[in-house]
Amino acid sequence: MAAPIRLIKKYPNRRLYDTRTSTYITLADVKDLVLQHENFQVVDAKSGEDLTRSILLQIILEEEAGGAPMFTSDLLAQMIRFYGNAMQGMMGKYLENNIKSFTDMQHKLHEQARTLYGENSPMSKDLWAQFLGFQGPAMQSMMSAYVEQSSKMFQQMQDSMQEQTKKMFTGLPFPGFPMAGGMDKTEEKK
Secondary structure (H helix, E strand, C coil), rough: CCCEEEEEEECCCCCCEEEEEEEEEEEHHHHHHCCCCCCCEEECCCCCCCCHHHHHHHHHHHHEEEEECCCCCHHHHHHHHHHHCCHHHHHHHHHHHHHHHHHHHHHHHHHHHHHHHCCCCCHHHHHHHHHHHHHHHHHHHHHHHHHHHHHHHHHHHHHHHHHHHHHHHCCCCCCCCCCCCCCHHHHHCC
């Protein structure tokens, strides 16, 4: 049976209160919960509004400001451009699936290292770092090829959607779209 969701209340004074431990906690403590894969929810103490995403975004902002950012300015700008765009929902799912795939690959490598070298072996603990050190360029090339392939598939999907839209409106009298017989009304008069 899964453990119940750990409830954290955020008070108007911006303090976070962990109801499981009956103590005030910090964003660093919430980050530790994330790293420990703890299932939690942050709610506004007065309204009960779910603030979990907001708190997670605060943690990401602090991490990004901490000197070793994960996201470039260009990537952040691209992400902002997807808000309000028809592809917004799809982009979120796309990123989520890619991060899950990367996490799964990392987990499998960790499991293989544990099987080969044992749980407490220094080799096991450093294997991921060594793998990335030795295989970094190959890994980056593989990821680049994957991103390029995804980009091509995305473009093909867009082209296909545009073609389907054109076919859908072919029979309607819109300027620039041919009628079902092959000519629009302006071409028939010539």
